Amino acid sequence: MITYMVPELGHFALVLALMVSLVQSVVPLVGAQRGIPEWVALARPAAVVMFILVTVSFVCLTWSYVVSDFSLANVAANSHTDKPLLYKISGVWGNHEGSMLLWVLILAVFSLAVAVMGGNLPPGLKARALSVQGMITTGFVLFILFTSNPFVRLAQVPQNGEGLNPLLQDPGLAFHPPMLYLGYVGFSMAFSFAIAALIEGRVDAAWARWIRPWTLVAWVFLTLGIGLGSWWAYYELGWGGWWFWDPVENASFIPWLAGTALLHSAAVVEKRDTLKSWTILLAIITFSLSLLGTFLVRSGVLTSVHSFASDPTRGIFILLLLIFTIGGSLTLFAIRAPALKGGGLFAPVSREGSLLLNNLLMSTAAATVLLGTLYPLIAEALDLGKVSVGGPFYNAVFVPLMVPMIAAMAIGPLLGWKRGDLPGALKRLWLAAGLSAAAFAATFVVVGGGLDEVMGAFGMALAVWLAVGTLVEYAERIKLFRLPLGRSLSKATSLPRSAYGMTLAHFGLALVIAGITASSCWKVEKTQTMALGETVNVAGYDFTLTGVELTDGPNYSSLTGTFELSRDGKPMGLMTPERRVYDTPPMPTTEAAIHTTFLNDLYAVIGEPDDQGRYVTRLYFEPLVPWLWYGCLVMAAGGLLSLSDRRYRVGAPRRAPAGDAAAQPAE
Incomplete structure (x- = not known):
């Protein structure tokens, strides 16, 4: 009976979280504006309670997946008793409803981090930033409760679930969405600090020091998330590529470009107290692009292996949330930004100038990719016909x-x-x-x-x-x-x-x-049919098909090939690609075999046999492709190392006394 009530507990916790988020959105903000310290102080406990409630809700949904509670429509549609435990857990966010709950959980985590670790922040700025976080949380909790409730019960409980998309039953995809969400949602903190600064009417070097670590955290996770997704596409989809300018791939890449520009712009504000308005605008745009990516993936306007939802009601709700967030923040920027004091002057040939050039090129690149992603949708909406924007366009611009x-x-x-x-x-x-x-x-x-x-x-x-x-x-x-x-x-x-x-x-x-x-x-690619014992040479490497066998996995059957890899007659190892057919839902997938020399990859894919007992194979030589993953890891390591800098641990320099907006109303 207690287990059966777990979903109700999760649903109730989410409703309570909505109430708390409303309090967090309004009371500290009003307190900061009117100089009421008790109301300002409410921001911290509200963020803590919010985190506890959303965590309870998420844990309840996860528990329902682990115990295969198919009385929940969400579990029945996305899980199965035969799934390994890892994929039961990752199934929580492998669907629209659960992924949105994960989004809100990460929002609550970042709010908690600011509430607990932001002791060096001026109380007024901290209260305003947490209030903005509360507003974002309110919007997404409303979205979940009214259009994407993961705790909806079924009148007739099925004997088993429909299972998770087999493409998502992979370790790479188990961790890819949380990484991306930590990046997407992490930029909400830079956005919240930007809006708080606009309300307060003050941007200075101390403010830039406060937002840089939060922006850096988001950038690191988004870098890892994009790299992990690209790696998954490389080894799981069996096409020998790692990036296809897929619209949903672009949806994560666009805010990464804007976030990279924001990191460099904030450095100029911190060091030289200039580019203030531009940095505020970048913070707004970066998070807005993260929200836009959410709309594209979850509104049903895009078709992709990555996209979840196709319910127009959800799309309209997210679009309204998008309009409110972006429109409201840009309106506030238009009103308040002219009042921000200008910073120091600099020559075009200077470090500030080089960072500004970086910003302009990164922002233009983000706008270019955004245009290429949205243009087919715009053309269709204007009845201009079906238009496809692919690699040639992006490579050219x-x-x-x-x-x-x-x-x-x-x-x-x-x-x-x-x-x-x-x-x-x-x-x-x-x-x-x-x-x-x-x-x-x-x-x-x-x-x-x-x-x-x-x-x-x-x-x-x-x-x-x-x-x-x-x-x-x-x-x-x-x-x-x-x-x-x-x-x-x-x-x-x-x-x-x-x-x-x-x-x-x-x-x-x-x-x-x-x-x-x-x-x-x-890259060298060869596609052919091969009989047992046959050898194909690719870029000086010999692939010999030595065996094929049928095996059974926990929830799939597999046709597994064995290739002996050699070069100049010297054995290099065995490669065992698979072609899997999952039971629930019934769907074939490709599991490529990859042998890496740490400079190059040798890549093998096996398909179905033909009438003569020969097997379709695709063999690739992938020069330097491992350096992509090394580079992503090194970039993320650089971000983490910067994050550990003592300046970010001890906090920002103290502001001038006039900056404490908790003690007096903002002008």
Whole structure:
């Protein structure tokens, strides 16, 4: 009986969470405006109670999945008794209703973190930020309760569930959505601090110091989420690719671009007290793009392997929430931003100038990808016919924007604040220029002289330019070869962790560029039918099909092939790709076999036999594709290292006394 009542407990906790979120949205905000300390202080306990209630609701839904309570429509539609425990748990967020509850849980986690760890924040700013978080939470809880309730009971309880989409029954997809949501929702904190600052009418270096760690947390998780999703598409879908400019892939990439721009813009505010209005606008836009991604995935307007919902009622609700959030925040920005005091001036050739260039190019790239994603929808709405926007468009417009940005990334950190010495910076990059030219020439000689090969050589040169330029900047920081080695090592140990974080992040991006270039330009693919014992050579590697067997998994049957991989007659190992057919729901999936040399991947896929007992196989040579995943991990590690910087642990510098809006109403 207690187990049976668990869903009701979860539903009741969610209703209570709505009540608390309403209090959190209104009372601390009014208290900060009117200077009522008791109302301001209510923000912290409200955030704590909100977290407890949403956690109880989420745990109740998870419990229902674990015990296979098919009296819940959500569990019956997305689970099955034969599913492994991991996929019963991941099934909680492998559907629309559960994923939205996870979204709200992460919102509550970030609110709790600010409430508990924000002791160095001015009470007024903290109260306003938590109130904005409460408003966002209210909107999403209302959305769940009225259109996406995961606790709806069935009148007739089925004997078993319909099962989870087999494509989602994978470890990569078990962790991919939470990573993305931590990124999406993490940007809500930068948004909330931006709105709080607009209400307060004050943006300064201390404010920038407060929002940077929250933005960095979101950026790290979104980087890992995008990388994990790309890796899943690479090994699970069996097509040998890692990115298809799928609209739902774009929905996560667009806020990543805007969030990257926000990180760099906030650094300018912190260091030079300028670009204030632009940084506020970026914080609003970044979270707005996260909400837009939610609308695209869950409204039914997009069709994708990633998308969940196709209920127009949900789409209309999210659209209204989107209009209210974006429209309201931009209206507030238009009213309050002109009153923000301007910051220091700087020359175009300066570190501020290079970061502004980074912002403009990143923002333009985000707008370009957004346009390509939305244009088919706009064309259809205007009855202009079916339009498809794919890789050629994005490659033609996105890549040219990234080239000058990457070129500037090596130069910018070598420029001084306020006014920089461009000839001096370029002179210090002679090694990067020489090695990138050598990389271009060597690649051109090895792979040939066609247009694709020339573009590939240019991409490799760009990767070398950024990697070596990043190392040169680090060497300049510690004055390597300009001071005795002992003193350089002493400088290295005294550098702030954020400096190391920047170096790692930029170097990681260089690895990603190399991986993208090589895998896009020089991948080798062969598709054929193979009999047992037959050998196919791909890029100098021999794949020999030695056996095929039928096996049974926990909830699927599998046709498993065995390839012996060798090169120049030397065995390199076995590869065992699978073609699985799941029982519930009945659906085939491809499980690619991948052998990595840490520089390149060898990739094998097996299909159904033909009438002659031969098997369709697809074999790939994937040059440098592992560097994509290494690069993503190095970039995320750089973000985490920056996050551990002492400045973010001890907090921001103290504001001037006039900044405490808790003591007096804001003007």
